[in-house]
Amino acid sequence: MIAIYTLWLREVKKYFRSKSRMIGSLGQPLLFLVAFGFGLSSVFQKAGEGNYIQFLVPGIISMSILFTAIFSGIDVIWDRQFGFLKETLVAPVPRWQIMLGRTLGGATVAVIQGMLVFLLSFFAGFRLTNFSLLLPAAIFMFLVALLFAAVGLSIASLLKDMQGFQMIMNFMVMPIFFLSGALFPMNDLPKILEVIVKFNPLTYGVDGIRGCLGGTITFGLMPDFAILFISVVFLISLGGYLFSKIQI
Amino acid sequence: MDNIIEVKNLVKKYGDFTAVDGIDFSVERGTVFSFLGPNGAGKTTTIKMLTTLLDPTFGEILINGFNPVKDEDKARKSFGIVFQDQSLDEDLTAYENLDMHGMLYGIKKSERIKRIKNLLNFVELWERKDELVKNFSGGMKRRLEIARGFMHHPKILFLDEPTTGLDPQTRNHIWNYLKKMNKEEGTTIFLTTHYLEEAEKVSNKIAIIDHGKIIAQGKPEELEKQTNTNSLEEAFLALTGEKIREEKADNLAGMRRHHGHR
Numbered sequence: 418m419i420a421i422y423t424l425w426l427r428e429v430k431k432y433f434r435s436k437s438r439m440i441g442s443l444g445q446p447l448l449f450l451v452a453f454g455f456g457l458s459s460v461f462q463k464a465g466e467g468n469y470i471q472f473l474v475p476g477i478i479s480m481s482i483l484f485t486a487i488f489s490g491i492d493v494i495w496d497r498q499f500g501f502l503k504e505t506l507v508a509p510v511p512r513w514q515i516m517l518g519r520t521l522g523g524a525t526v527a528v529i530q531g532m533l534v535f536l537l538s539f540f541a542g543f544r545l546t547n548f549s550l551l552l553p554a555a556i557f558m559f560l561v562a563l564l565f566a567a568v569g570l571s572i573a574s575l576l577k578d579m580q581g582f583q584m585i586m587n588f589m590v591m592p593i594f595f596l597s598g599a600l601f602p603m604n605d606l607p608k609i610l611e612v613i614v615k616f617n618p619l620t621y622g623v624d625g626i627r628g629c630l631g632g633t634i635t636f637g638l639m640p641d642f643a644i645l646f647i648s649v650v651f652l653i654s655l656g657g658y659l660f661s662k663i664q665i
Numbered sequence: 666m667d668n669i670i671e672v673k674n675l676v677k678k679y680g681d682f683t684a685v686d687g688i689d690f691s692v693e694r695g696t697v698f699s700f701l702g703p704n705g706a707g708k709t710t711t712i713k714m715l716t717t718l719l720d721p722t723f724g725e726i727l728i729n730g731f732n733p734v735k736d737e738d739k740a741r742k743s744f745g746i747v748f749q750d751q752s753l754d755e756d757l758t759a760y761e762n763l764d765m766h767g768m769l770y771g772i773k774k775s776e777r778i779k780r781i782k783n784l785l786n787f788v789e790l791w792e793r794k795d796e797l798v799k800n801f802s803g804g805m806k807r808r809l810e811i812a813r814g815f816m817h818h819p820k821i822l823f824l825d826e827p828t829t830g831l832d833p834q835t836r837n838h839i840w841n842y843l844k845k846m847n848k849e850e851g852t853t854i855f856l857t858t859h860y861l862e863e864a865e866k867v868s869n870k871i872a873i874i875d876h877g878k879i880i881a882q883g884k885p886e887e888l889e890k891q892t893n894t895n896s897l898e899e900a901f902l903a904l905t906g907e908k909i910r911e912e913k914a915d916n917l918a919g920m921r922r923h924h925g926h927r
Contacts, residue, residue, distance in 0.1 A: 423768040431756050500752035504813075507716050508769040509741035665718045 428522025490569015
């Protein structure tokens, strides 16, 4: 177990040490919050959907968790290129523990990042209605973070260098974000889009976080939780397996 | 004397290419063994198989009595390794690098504190223990890596070109540590290097590999006698020829080291 803790600690230490990374990765979510939040607010209101900022903030929190988690996973590619990965691979510790430690570390960092966005959103006019659901909201955030940290690590265990990075960004991370209900409500979507959105695990994270933070909920907290939980278990198992197969 | 490393008919194939082609050798406990060969001869591939980073296509390996494929964690506990390319975490301090290594190897906190202090003093980095590794020079990083390799008191220390690119002072320093550890702790040393005079001085036994096959092995003086030469360098050239070898893509990581980091 100490190996899991060691790798968790490494991720968290490195995060708090790199202030530029912390601040830098707040830029994009805040831009989205301001541009979409204020830009589409009146259209949203006129369509009878209520306050757009209230709707959007959980989506932007999910976005920053998604990005931070996936990239902390993909960081393993840097470790492979700059050697440190080997140091962990020859350690007398089952590889799945190495993977799990990093997943937990990356997820912790992503949740902190999501919380920062959450706090900043109050300046954009976001209001919390029900404080008792704050803890469940944090649990949903952590599940989303675990899920995508595990996705990032699984991908990284298969890649040798950063060449495929742009492809992952354009064909995976962006679609996961845009097709998750983070930016728009789920009702009356074209059929194809609806199917895609329902296959996207982030959809249930966004839905759960939004439900807890006082917005409309589409699927219900329990179904959201169950789907996320199963996805997390599956991806951590997959990542652990892929890690045990890494050959250098 | 018993053998701490036993290798029998070891083969590694990548598709059609045979990187290691049926090698046999053994290393006696407590000795210094040098594994020499031109670039791309199969040295690093062999080390990777011995250290559980790569599965062999064929053949048997015993590390301290353990099979690195089946009993990987027991095999891993038996050795320390200083990789050809740097493997420190540059965003952590020297102290943290050693501490995390100790944690991964299951060393208790009180023991870690003691060993880190000893080792950092030993490699003369104690004063700079709280500095980030990215601010260290190449020689300091190497010394730190060697200290890390000794953290868990391994029975075998693999050194893959440990002194490449270092000045004679630092090399001399590093060899003093290594010889001391070999004497005091009885650590078996498995070395690859291109500095043949270094290998000649320190090795009890040498194996020369070329094109994936071991072409000669024995004591340095036996190799010289066998080839009718006066030094290991001459013996090496007599055995492997004068032709310059192309480096394989496999060595990219090593090349990157020379191009600096992110």
